Amino acid sequence: MDCLFCAVVAGSAHAHRVLDDEVAVAFLDHRPLFPGHVLVVPRRHVETVTDLPPGDVGPFFTRVQRVTAAVERGMGAVGSFVAANNRISQSVPHLHVHVVPRNPKDGLRGFFWPRSRYASEAEAAEVTARLRAAIPEPD
Template sequence: MTEATYDTDNIFAKILRGEIPSHRVYEDEAIVAFMDVMPQGPGHTLVVPKAPSRNLLDADPATFGPLFTVVQKVARAVKQGFGADGVTVMQFNEPASGQTVYHLHVHVIPRFDGIPLKPHAGGMEKPEVLAESADKIRAALRS
């Protein structure tokens, strides 16, 4: 099996370069967090390092400290902002795991007792809903 390489034209790389709009909730020198346009639940947020890597398997280990520091911040904010009962954090590596965008990213999804996640390919969310969700998360990050 040949090792796959990083594609600089993947959708997250384009979002990071500002070529595709996104509803950003957090950004620092190393990490960006934005709303997933095909959310599995209200508040589904993606946390993405700016450094290029296909996934966890080829990432520079120095990426993980800043990445997971922000994952924790965002997880706390989505739980607070949505009044969630819990938070699911997921990260996929290669097609067999379910990875569909080949730039390292972590899914952060507020969870509610008794409410299952929607399929990820469930369709695009309305921009106004994403904007409202982003506002809730940004407000929680400020508090």
């Protein structure tokens, strides 16, 4: 199998499974930021969140929500960081959502680098207009 996460879903690659149902598989990241760092993947192979069929979005993110609650409770974390890369820095081209337990002063920094401000209200308004125009129509 070419896709590592498809192999995990199929059971032909080892993973420490946290959740396994008809929609998604969640398992420990083998290179965690902190213990309890989990990846949630859809059973169906899709590369990015924009490739996920509309009917699968709700069920998949319901599993992400459940795993997030489990990570926080199970690891005694104050909060969590939930994120997905689309293509850039996506080490495995199969949609996966990272759920990372977080605590105050845990040392996690730099996930969103570098931060800045819009130069003016006009620039912010122009970016807003571009994004609104680019929103696809619902299916």
